[in-house]
Amino acid sequence: MKLPDTQVAVLRSVSTDDPETVGSLAEELGEQTQAVAGAAFELEERGLVDVTETTETDLVLTEEGQHYAAEELPEHAMWTAGQSVGADTDPVEIGRLAGEAGLDGEEIQIALSNLARKGMGDIEDGSVRVDPDYDAAGDPERGLLAALADGAADSAEFDEATVAQLRRRNLVAERERTSRHVTLTEEGVTALMEGVEAAESVGQVTSELLTSGEWRDAEFAEYNVEADAETVYGGRTHPLCEMAERVKDVLVGMGFEEMQGPHVDADFYINDCLFMPQDHPARTHWDRFALADPERMDREALPDDLVAAVERAHREGVGPDGEGYHSPWDEEFARALALRGHTTSLSVRHLAGIAAGELDPPQRYFSVEKGYRNDTIDATHLLEFFQIEGWVMAEDLSVRDLMGTFTEFYEQFEITDIEFKPHYNPYTEPSFELFGRHPTTGELIEIGNSGIFRPEMLDPLGVDADVMAWGLALERLMMLVTGAEDIRDVHGTLVDMDFLRSEEVTY
Ligand code: PHE
DSSP states (O other): OEEEHHHHHHHHHOOSSSOEEHHHHHHHHTOOHHHHHHHHHHHHHTTSEEEEEEEEEEEEEOHHHHHHHHSOOHHHHHHHHHHHTTTTTSOEEHHHHHHHHTOOTHHHHHHHHHHHHTTSEEEETTEEEEOTTOOGGGOHHHHHHHHHHTTOOBGGGSOHHHHHHHHHTTSEEEEEEEEEEEEEOHHHHHHHHHOOEEEOEESSOOHHHHHHSGGGTOEEOOOOTTSOOOOOOOOOOOHHHHHHHHHHHHHHHTTOEEOOOOSEEEHHHHTGGGTOOTTOGGGSTTTOOBOSSSOBOOGGGSOHHHHHHHHHHHHHOBTTTTBSOOOOOOHHHHTBEEEOSSTHHHHHHHHTTSSSSOOOSSEEEEEEEEEEOOOOOBTTBOSEEEEEEEEEEESSOOHHHHHHHHHHHHHTTTOOOOEEEEEEETTEEEEEEEEEEOTTTOOEEEEEEEEEEOHHHHHHHTOOSEEEEEEEEHHHHHHHHHOOOOGGGTSSTTOOHHHHHHOOOOO
16 A cells, blocks of 8 residues: 555554554654644544544633742742741731732732631731641642642642632633543454555645656645644734724714824823813823823913904903803913823814814814723723724804714614703813714624814914814724724733634625
8 A cells, every 4th residue: 555654654653552642753754743633533543543533621820820939839939938037936017027028919809818727827908827736748739739830730630629729819720731632443453454655745846846747747745624723823913993993984084084192292282272171070190191201391382362352261261251161271281292181283283284284164173093091991992992083174064964974973883862962061162972873782882982172272372263073982883883892802901812813704
């Protein structure tokens, strides 16, 4: 019988009674695992070998487990520190002990509860006493972490209770591994006895084969379309960026031009030009990321007449009745630099004629850019987000134009049930929040904020037409389109790699 090289080698290396793994065969033959697996499957098809698959479960360290295996379990750190500060004789206050042990945040709690559980000490009234007689070296949890870090994997050899405990602590996890075993069949034995020899089989057509005409007599290796192949992940665009591109296409299709501008900007453009009083709560350090160096924009960088007009609007109001807050205004305060909390700073720069020259109505502008806010991270908030900013300038605009624009925009994403809620912004009147219904949870989620810019804002910028404007959240749109329930699944460091690799491009 004539067989391709690798098949002959595999057939000669396996036996009827001692299953060999594909991995060890590959090593023995000096071949690639995939080539050996392919050969084994072909031999199986000819009935010469049996290939069986088994799944084994390995115990592996989680990231946290690896960390503690490399450093020390927090309860051990606390126990050791306790002895060096005398907590083996008199109780020591938890904060001090934690500091001594180099523990902070969640780790303190972890250390305390495990210390108590393992009888390494007692906790009472906010203080800890450690037991010097505890056998730290004999702690089975510590032992198991060390063994796993050393490469042990066979869970059958481990103490079940310890494994269960570490699993509860999320320090170890199970991982399945499939291995293939190859054995020789009776037919295989017969074939070997009758004699097999290597056939010159060709895996790939080369130009030499073609030009020399040798291809006519060559024996080609058959394709095995069922063989497992290695998964190759090429680079790809982040799904959220794909969404951003899609939004840009839609807005360009609706006749909008794209705005660009700085991520770090003076508060003047982020807030003051929006008629946001300087004592507005959103302007405190709780909400914004201030720049330390440089702290302020240079005085010369701001246009004098714009500064004067904005200051007048804040101090004296706008219009014949001088309506407004009549609030104090400080130029130095306005020059403070921060990461923009919204991209409305770009709209301001354009409306003021700084970014793209004087603009006469009609105009339509948009951006899909990052904004930064010092929010508490949760399912709908991160510290940065993509804002779909936009505005339309025309002689005569009404709320109907605003709502119609949103209806048209969201329809492009098959979202036809947006809802509007009256809202307040210092710079728009009237103002509306937009809501969309989440496709899987059915909850109404806020997807944007909008309104018609007030004269108190537009007048100092030198605009005398109507301007309607909005800031929509790209991540929220993404959640509505993909059904993602947590913003952290879509964007940021916690995003699942499989999602990034496999999320479909929806155009
Ligand atoms: N700046 C607003 C926000 O970040 C969005 C907005 C822009 C609202 C323009 C009205 C007009 O929420």
